[in-house]
Amino acid sequence: MDFDAVIHNGILVTVDQRMRIILKGWVGIQAGIIRAVEVSLPDMAPPDARLTIDADGGIVMPGLVNTHTHLPMSLFRGLADDLPLIDWLNSHIFPTEARFINPDTVHRGTLLACAEMLLSGTTCCCGGYFHEDAVARAVAETGLRAVLAQGVIDFPAPGVPDPTKNIVHARDYARRWKGLNWLITPSIFCHAPYTCSDGTLKAAKAAADDLGLLFQVHVAETRFERDQSIKEKGLSPVAHLDRLGILDQQTLMAHCVWVDDADIATISRHGCAVAHCPESNMKLASGIAPVTGMRSAGITVSLGTDGCASNNDLDLFGEMGTAAKLHKVATFDPTALDAASVLKMATIDGARAIGLADRIGSLETGKQADIIVIDTRAPHLTPMYHPDSHIVYAAGRADVRHVIVAGRPVVRDRHLLTIDIEAVIDRVNDTARDIRSSIDGDAE
Amino acid sequence: MDFDAVIHNGILVTVDQRMRIILKGWVGIQAGIIRAVEVSLPDMAPPDARLTIDADGGIVMPGLVNTHTHLPMSLFRGLADDLPLIDWLNSHIFPTEARFINPDTVHRGTLLACAEMLLSGTTCCCGGYFHEDAVARAVAETGLRAVLAQGVIDFPAPGVPDPTKNIVHARDYARRWKGLNWLITPSIFCHAPYTCSDGTLKAAKAAADDLGLLFQVHVAETRFERDQSIKEKGLSPVAHLDRLGILDQQTLMAHCVWVDDADIATISRHGCAVAHCPESNMKLASGIAPVTGMRSAGITVSLGTDGCASNNDLDLFGEMGTAAKLHKVATFDPTALDAASVLKMATIDGARAIGLADRIGSLETGKQADIIVIDTRAPHLTPMYHPDSHIVYAAGRADVRHVIVAGRPVVRDRHLLTIDIEAVIDRVNDTARDIRSSIDGDAE
Numbered sequence: 053m054d055f056d057a058v059i060h061n062g063i064l065v066t067v068d069q070r071m072r073i074i075l076k077g078w079v080g081i082q083a084g085i086i087r088a089v090e091v092s093l094p095d096m097a098p099p100d101a102r103l104t105i106d107a108d109g110g111i112v113m114p115g116l117v118n119t120h121t122h123l124p125m126s127l128f129r130g131l132a133d134d135l136p137l138i139d140w141l142n143s144h145i146f147p148t149e150a151r152f153i154n155p156d157t158v159h160r161g162t163l164l165a166c167a168e169m170l171l172s173g174t175t176c177c178c179g180g181y182f183h184e185d186a187v188a189r190a191v192a193e194t195g196l197r198a199v200l201a202q203g204v205i206d207f208p209a210p211g212v213p214d215p216t217k218n219i220v221h222a223r224d225y226a227r228r229w230k231g232l233n234w235l236i237t238p239s240i241f242c243h244a245p246y247t248c249s250d251g252t253l254k255a256a257k258a259a260a261d262d263l264g265l266l267f268q269v270h271v272a273e274t275r276f277e278r279d280q281s282i283k284e285k286g287l288s289p290v291a292h293l294d295r296l297g298i299l300d301q302q303t304l305m306a307h308c309v310w311v312d313d314a315d316i317a318t319i320s321r322h323g324c325a326v327a328h329c330p331e332s333n334m335k336l337a338s339g340i341a342p343v344t345g346m347r348s349a350g351i352t353v354s355l356g357t358d359g360c361a362s363n364n365d366l367d368l369f370g371e372m373g374t375a376a377k378l379h380k381v382a383t384f385d386p387t388a389l390d391a392a393s394v395l396k397m398a399t400i401d402g403a404r405a406i407g408l409a410d411r412i413g414s415l416e417t418g419k420q421a422d423i424i425v426i427d428t429r430a431p432h433l434t435p436m437y438h439p440d441s442h443i444v445y446a447a448g449r450a451d452v453r454h455v456i457v458a459g460r461p462v463v464r465d466r467h468l469l470t471i472d473i474e475a476v477i478d479r480v481n482d483t484a485r486d487i488r489s490s491i492d493g494d495a496e
Numbered sequence: 497m498d499f500d501a502v503i504h505n506g507i508l509v510t511v512d513q514r515m516r517i518i519l520k521g522w523v524g525i526q527a528g529i530i531r532a533v534e535v536s537l538p539d540m541a542p543p544d545a546r547l548t549i550d551a552d553g554g555i556v557m558p559g560l561v562n563t564h565t566h567l568p569m570s571l572f573r574g575l576a577d578d579l580p581l582i583d584w585l586n587s588h589i590f591p592t593e594a595r596f597i598n599p600d601t602v603h604r605g606t607l608l609a610c611a612e613m614l615l616s617g618t619t620c621c622c623g624g625y626f627h628e629d630a631v632a633r634a635v636a637e638t639g640l641r642a643v644l645a646q647g648v649i650d651f652p653a654p655g656v657p658d659p660t661k662n663i664v665h666a667r668d669y670a671r672r673w674k675g676l677n678w679l680i681t682p683s684i685f686c687h688a689p690y691t692c693s694d695g696t697l698k699a700a701k702a703a704a705d706d707l708g709l710l711f712q713v714h715v716a717e718t719r720f721e722r723d724q725s726i727k728e729k730g731l732s733p734v735a736h737l738d739r740l741g742i743l744d745q746q747t748l749m750a751h752c753v754w755v756d757d758a759d760i761a762t763i764s765r766h767g768c769a770v771a772h773c774p775e776s777n778m779k780l781a782s783g784i785a786p787v788t789g790m791r792s793a794g795i796t797v798s799l800g801t802d803g804c805a806s807n808n809d810l811d812l813f814g815e816m817g818t819a820a821k822l823h824k825v826a827t828f829d830p831t832a833l834d835a836a837s838v839l840k841m842a843t844i845d846g847a848r849a850i851g852l853a854d855r856i857g858s859l860e861t862g863k864q865a866d867i868i869v870i871d872t873r874a875p876h877l878t879p880m881y882h883p884d885s886h887i888v889y890a891a892g893r894a895d896v897r898h899v900i901v902a903g904r905p906v907v908r909d910r911h912l913l914t915i916d917i918e919a920v921i922d923r924v925n926d927t928a929r930d931i932r933s934s935i936d937g938d939a940e
Contacts, residue, residue: 435928450894484879
């Protein structure tokens with residue numbers, strides 16, 4: 053077989069059904085698809101290919117899948133920290149969004165976010181925001197794979213001043229992008245049951261269903277949301293969404309921090325997936341989602357970073373380590389969420405949560421070649437007894453050396469090939485200067 | 497004034513009493529001491545010096561202080577994860593220590609740990625282990641500053657087969673190293689109240705006091721330890737140590753996870769410091785230390801990584817981010833442990849906890865020049881509204897570009913100047929191969 057690209061001399065952490073680890077192997081890629089995942093025979097040269105990547109004994113694994121984020125919010129990284137949620141939103145995030153979010157700033161913020169994700173080994177992300185056309189155009193420039201949703205909320209939003217038009221906006225966006233770009237899958241994102249009416253939630257879900265797309269929604273992020281829902285509707289947020297009939301296998305619920313056993317049973321029964329964002333939930337003091345309980349109930353739980361404003365980065369290596377440790381201490385069980393489980397959450401379960409498990413999430417023949425190579429020749433990765441443990445507990449974003457999406461090299465030797473990062477940093481710094489001036493002006 | 501070295505064109509995060517941040521400044525160093533911390537005047541060239549380091553607009557800050565670790569355990573990084581504590585210790589760590597820990601392996605493991613710490617911005621560490629002579633010799637080769645203790649435990653230990661000799665060993669070690677090397681301060685480390693008799697604890701503390709040295713002890717790490725202490729002695733671990741009269745300002749207590757209000761009052765009254773190890777406590781499912789409560793009681797709480805076997809790295813940037821987020825979610829208070837507080841814990845409070853606050857922990861004239869420079873020109877650090885927030889919530893170990901200890905450059909452009917890291921990695925991998933073979937052999 054003729055390969056377009058071959059990655060050899062690596063430890064293959066396949067994340068296949070048997071969680072096979074091949075201590076010395078190679079991967080062959082043809083037309084963007086993985087066509088071989090093989091053990092290297094002694095003294096065998098790697099097969100011929102137009103592009104040969106030597107993993108130098110490092111780890112070769114599927115790219116990470118970030119299933120919950122808001123890309124343009126990279127503009128607000130560290131703008132306001134250590135504040136109560138309401139103060140943070142109402143005094144900082146919402147006013148800054150109203151003033152500075154437009155298609156141009158969204159475009160530059162998205163490029164910055166994609167640069168950060170690609171450099172840190174994330175090859176696919178899922179999320180939503182406003183001006184999503186601009187988001188999708190920016191992502192398409194970078195070579196990242198993404199499921200991208202136009203946000204729906206019953207308040208005036210950037211680009212959607214009239215909330216009665218929110219469904220139309222979202223549907224039009226999704227129609228435009230459906231089938232337009234192989235790497236971009238449109239989606240529809242209802243902000244939350246407490247910011248969207250029953251009618252909006254049902255209409256948005258119907259629009260997603262009409263187009264066969266993923267429906268996303270923030271659910272039960274805070275205790276306040278859960279308590280308010282019970283007080284006003286007599287139902288938990290999950291039970292409320294269930295009553296509206298919008299829970300099914302094409303629904304991805306972000307957060308699910310405040311869910312009880314009945315909610316977990318409901319989510320499991322409908323086959324919804326949950327995007328778990330441990331660092332955002334910790335930083336905003338929202339709570340600790342019952343991840344081990346949800347997984348035991350058979351729910352697909354994936355990982356997400358959330359937006360940069362509440363994290364403050366888009367680093368799935370960080371989320372893996374945090375998730376693995378957080379749920380051990382939360383359950384007082386050091387065997388909870390072992391390394392292999394967390395590795396699945398960040399790869400194949402992420403792919404499953406966003407409806408792409410047939411295409412990505414593992415190193416298996418027939419799948420898209422979304423692959424990262426980790427440089428393990430570093431003090432903090434020495435020695436190495438178990439590669440999967442190292443991925444979760446010791447490796448970091450900066451150890452990602454090469455990144456390929458759909459067979460296309462996008463990061464080589466830690467350098468972005470598809471983004472002029474110096475220009476993007478300068479453009480984002482220009483926007484940040486404007487934001488800072490406006491804040492300083494307000495303070496005077 | 498003639499400077500040996502000048503670091504200029506940086507954002508100075510001083511961690512001085514006023515937490516001053518100088519947005520464009522320079523630091524002058526003479527004979528290893530900080531002699532100037534100044535605002536750069538427009539169009540002013542940096543002062544002349546034999547060595548001029550351009551921070552390129554990055555952050556210049558005091559080196560991080562890791563106040564609890566066991567350096568040679570880097571050899572066991574990721575050897576066994578996701579296990580119950582007793583199984584982990586008895587079936588993996590203790591047998592491997594008994595078989596493979598000797599002065600030679602301790603030396604190579606320590607060099608590896610120092611390489612990891614220096615590269616990640618830690619300029620001073622504090623901890624203890626066995627064969628501490630070999631540890632101290634290795635640390636001295638690397639240029640890292642350290643407080644290093646010989647361990648005391650009432651069981652046969654590496655290098656101390658007869659536990660009745662444990663105090664003699666520790667005292668002899670401490671005497672040898674007192675005043676021997678400007679960067680190495682000896683100390684004595686009693687393992688824990690549940691592994692050391694009352695007599696051993698008192699004798700070890702007396703030996704430390706005789707020599708005017710820091711006394712270290714693990715305290716109340718697990719609920720089991722606390723419950724057992726109450727059952728057997730009728731006292732919590734802290735109350736037990738108090739009754740023995742060994743709590744004072746020269747006592748550093750590691751962990752303190754299971755301490756109640758009375759314990760906190762006791763610790764505060766005696767002026768002991770607490771080394772908080774959030775990631776180790778999470779990974780081993782020990783619990784969440786009441787850090788906000790201890791800080792409110794006026795206790796100096798510093799940060800530590802613990803040993804590599806339970807973490808699995810020596811990364812204080814990781815610990816800062818984890819501590820800041822963990823205590824927010826643990827207290828449901830997003831304002832808890834703000835960025836500035838955590839930054840202090842990792843620097844000046846760390847220095848205070850180990851008795852070196854007059855020498856290190858901040859950028860102030862008269863202090864030792866233990867300084868790191870962070871490269872902020874990266875997607876994940878763009879934009880930057882608040883430098884202190886970025887240090888805690890967005891920066892990572894790999895962003896450390898230059899490191900100076902006592903005025904001596906030890907890392908330059910991310911490369912170690914004092915350690916042949918390739919040789920160290922090879923030597924550690926040799927030891928790891930032996931360990932792996934013995935495990936595989938046992939399994940057959």
